[in-house]
Amino acid sequence: MVIERIEIHPLLHRLKQPYGDANGYKKYRSCLLFRVITRSGLDGWGECIDWLPTLTLGFEQRIIPYLLGKQATDRLQLVAVISKWHRRAAAGVSMALTEILAKRAGVSISELWGGRRRATVPVYASFQSYTDAPDWQNSSLQRIAQAISDGFRQIKVKIGGRTLAEDQAHISRLQAEYQDTVQLVLDANQSYDAAAAASWERLFCNWPNLLWLEEPLPMDRRADYKLLRATLSVPLAGGENLQSGSQFLPLLVEGALDVIQPDTMHHAGLDAYRDSLQLARQFGVRASSHAYDGALSRLYAIFAQACLAPWSKMEGDGSEPVEWDVMENPFTRLFSLKPVKGVVHVPQGVGLGVEMDEEMLRAYRWDGRIYQ
Numbered sequence: 561m562v563i564e565r566i567e568i569h570p571l572l573h574r575l576k577q578p579y580g581d582a583n584g585y586k587k588y589r590s591c592l593l594f595r596v597i598t599r600s601g602l603d604g605w606g607e608c609i610d611w612l613p614t615l616t617l618g619f620e621q622r623i624i625p626y627l628l629g630k631q632a633t634d635r636l637q638l639v640a641v642i643s644k645w646h647r648r649a650a651a652g653v654s655m656a657l658t659e660i661l662a663k664r665a666g667v668s669i670s671e672l673w674g675g676r677r678r679a680t681v682p683v684y685a686s687f688q689s690y691t692d693a694p695d696w697q698n699s700s701l702q703r704i705a706q707a708i709s710d711g712f713r714q715i716k717v718k719i720g721g722r723t724l725a726e727d728q729a730h731i732s733r734l735q736a737e738y739q740d741t742v743q744l745v746l747d748a749n750q751s752y753d754a755a756a757a758a759s760w761e762r763l764f765c766n767w768p769n770l771l772w773l774e775e776p777l778p779m780d781r782r783a784d785y786k787l788l789r790a791t792l793s794v795p796l797a798g799g800e801n802l803q804s805g806s807q808f809l810p811l812l813v814e815g816a817l818d819v820i821q822p823d824t825m826h827h828a829g830l831d832a833y834r835d836s837l838q839l840a841r842q843f844g845v846r847a848s849s850h851a852y853d854g855a856l857s858r859l860y861a862i863f864a865q866a867c868l869a870p871w872s873k874m875e876g877d878g879s880e881p882v883e884w885d886v887m888e889n890p891f892t893r894l895f896s897l898k899p900v901k902g903v904v905h906v907p908q909g910v911g912l913g914v915e916m917d918e919e920m921l922r923a924y925r926w927d928g929r930i931y932q
């Protein structure tokens with residue numbers, strides 16, 4: 561199980577039209593896929609996101625030289641060291657070493673993690689609602705119509721990037737059309753104060769299809785979260801950028817959230833991510849993994865959600881869906897896994913149990929030129 565070789569595949573796609581959330585626009589999508597290969601021939605894929613010049617230099621000069629010759633089974637030690645240099649790289653390395661271990665054992669990722677508790681995991685279509693076009697609301701509604709015709713029944717839409725009046729007009733149009741068809745998540749990306757968030761309640765109280773309100777406030781405003789949680793008629797969710805169980809704990813102890821949203825890529829490895837996910841069960845709240853930045857991270861989020869114990873009596877009602885990016889982003893198609901009617905069948909084969917489209921690695925390879 562000695563690590564013998566590591567290939568890196570930096571991928572870049574420039575967007576035809578930038579899109580975004582309350583924090584601004586994205587002009588490109590990128591990811592770094594890498595393959596860790598052991599002397600015995602077993603291999604595993606890792607994934608991480610950052611500016612590609614930073615990642616490629618970091619891998620070539622520091623992470624790869626460190627890993628070569630190490631035992632793939634020493635995952636926790638290796639990930640702990642790399643997480644001091646680059647947390648997302650450490651998360652990716654933990655993915656690769658987890659897959660190698662599953663292949664060595666001849667089991668699927670869910671079997672390695674104690675066995676799946678469900679055969680399917682619900683996914684919601686996740687939108688970046690804003691463009692700089694004057695008719696952004698129309699394009700947003702068209703994208704939503706497409707996702708619904710593709711079978712999604714849960715969607716996440718952005719708020720907080722325009723005035724309250726403009727955002728509320730957008731969501732009211734959406735609701736007029738689709739309130740009976742979809743469950744809706746609204747995500748403000750931490751852009752409101754408590755008063756602005758509370759001003760939505762006059763609408764929320766007439767919208768029974770809201771699944772949750774996501775990150776209305778900065779996540780360190782725990783007292784305001786508690787107040788909102790007591791005031792609003794919809795559940796509150798958050799935590800996609802938190803990096804460890806210790807950062808979720810105060811929110812849970814103080815009763816500030818109904819749904820926690822750990823992200824595979826923001827923790828120092830899958831093991832730390834799963835610790836955070838399990839906290840939801842310790843505190844009797846829901847867990848819905850955030851999975852915006854990559855197809856491999858999302859696949860691991862699906863395995864982890866499938867292995868979670870059922871959540872109370874609501875098991876089976878889709879209340880803990882995983883995020884599914886439906887914007888222009890070719891890298892969400894890297895693996896042969898597609899939702900059907902808003903659910904994904906959890907792969908059962910050895911290792912990941914799905915194939916990677918290696919042609920895409922060639923087609924989207926970053927040319928090494930600096931981009932902004």
Ligand code: MG
Pocket residue numbers: 747749774775800
């Ligand atoms: Mg969010």
